Amino acid sequence: MAKQGKRLKDAYKSLDRDALLDLPEVVKSIKAAASAKFDETIEISMNLGIDPRHADQQVRGAVALPHGTGKSVRVAVFARNEKADEARAAGADEVGAEDLMEKIQGGWLEFDRCVATPDMMAIVGRLGKVLGPRNLMPNPKLGTVTPNVGEAVKKAKAGEVQFRAEKAGIVHAGVGKASFTEEQIVENARAFINAIAAARPAGAKGTYIKRVSMSSTMGPGLKVDPATATTA
Incomplete structure (x- = not known):
């Protein structure tokens, strides 16, 4: 087991790691304990009652957070002609077709999201071994x-x-920064939790959301009461 630093040990002294708390209370404590010299990411982790090895128990999707993530996202787009122009106008960081494929094959991976028009998938498909393991493969x-x-x-x-x-069966994400207000973090976390709840697969049996916890990058983790996690 990794050793805890003195700062993290001190943070845990005033917190009950086993208590199930309401979301706003958890956010307040985590934000107060985020004392690193950089703007820590507020992270959420959820343990689900699923077995993703089965096709009817997979949970995957996307959700727009009301207040964003606080992170600058670099976007690469596979598109041609007017669609390429549309992507550039929207703020894409890199746009191309075969040239972009060759650039990625050469080792360039300076992007966080990859988007493609349907006609580009024959090209993008050649990058499956590169993009797939990094969760960057475009998906309808x-x-x-x-x-x-x-x-x-x-x-x-x-x-x-x-x-x-x-x-x-664990799903996690960053839902803001320590510099966000408590209300912004709560609203972002709520949006994420609700999206996971809505994505419950047909094959899931019994309790779906088993555990919910939150922490900052360098701070202590606390448990959110699943019974209240999805209330608006």
Whole structure:
């Protein structure tokens, strides 16, 4: 087990790590404990009652956070002609077709989101081994394979968060920064939790949202009461 630093140990002294707390109370405590010299990311993690190995128990999607993530998102777009112009006008950081594919094959990966028009997927498909493991492969279910590339770029830039349950049924994301107000973090977290609740797969049985916890990048983690997590 990794050793806890003195600052983290001190933070835990005044907190009950096992208590189930209302979301606003958790956010207040986490924000107060975020004392690093940089603007820490506020992270949320949810343990779901699913087995993602089964096709009917996968949880994947995207949600627009009301106040964004506080992170600058770099977007690469595969498109041609007027669609390429549309992507550039929307603020895409890199736009191309075969040239962009070759650039990525050469090792360039300086982007956080990849968008493509449907006609570009024959090219993008060649990058599956590169983009897939990094969760950068465009996917129509996530709205990143679309003829409306301008809208997709704007959503990414505005703070849309993609989520996907891991093998253990855990899904997590950053829902803001320590510099956000408590209200902004609560609203962002609520939007994410509600999106996960709405994405409940048909094959999920029993309790769907088992555990919810939040923390800052360098701070202590606290548990959110699942019974109150999805209330507006």
